[in-house]
Amino acid sequence: NAGVTQTPKFQVLKTGQSMTLQCAQDMNHEYMSWYRQDPGMGLRLIHYSVGAGITDQGEVPNGYNVSRSTTEDFPLRLLSAAPSQTSVYFCATQPGMGDTEAFFGQGTRLTVV
């Protein structure tokens, strides 16, 4: 039981490049979300999904796309990377709506040069 798995752990991109951050969970949780964490700051919500086929925007969605074709996977796409997107990205899951505990992945450290 791996929990929440994020890949890659580290990535360097050039400005304008695109890439997909992967998030997979084996806990059969309905709710999944993506956060970014800038140095010395708390996490900020980018996008979230309440179930397969349903996604919605969080606090800071600009420059990112998501899709949820299966319960297990929730990839985050950067369409055209910018230096302002340099951050650590965390994926999280929760069993369902209103559930107490969120389970976070180990994070992906992204640097855009």
Next chain:
Amino acid sequence: LAKTTQPISMDSYEGQEVNITCSHNNIATNDYITWYQQFPSQGPRFIIQGYKTKVTNEVASLFIPADRKSSTLSLPRVSLSDTAVYYCLLRGAGANNLFFGTGTRLTVIP
């Protein structure tokens, strides 16, 4: 969304009890108070949640006064491995999205 205020940092010696207070003057009636812990280079980890009075689990205790305008996370007998950032969050009943502040950086000293 109601905001929380915590001390930026705290230091404590090993073996001491640590109390981290969070202020949330504008807490809504249906808000729960939730605490997460984050170690360097890791995602946050849920510690404890409460609505009122006192909640205790194997890791920590959470004290919430009757007016709910503040809360205190209590960590008994801290060790070096408790060095981390601790976040106090408010979460509406039925809501999943989490809104993090800057947290309290706890450093445990040998």
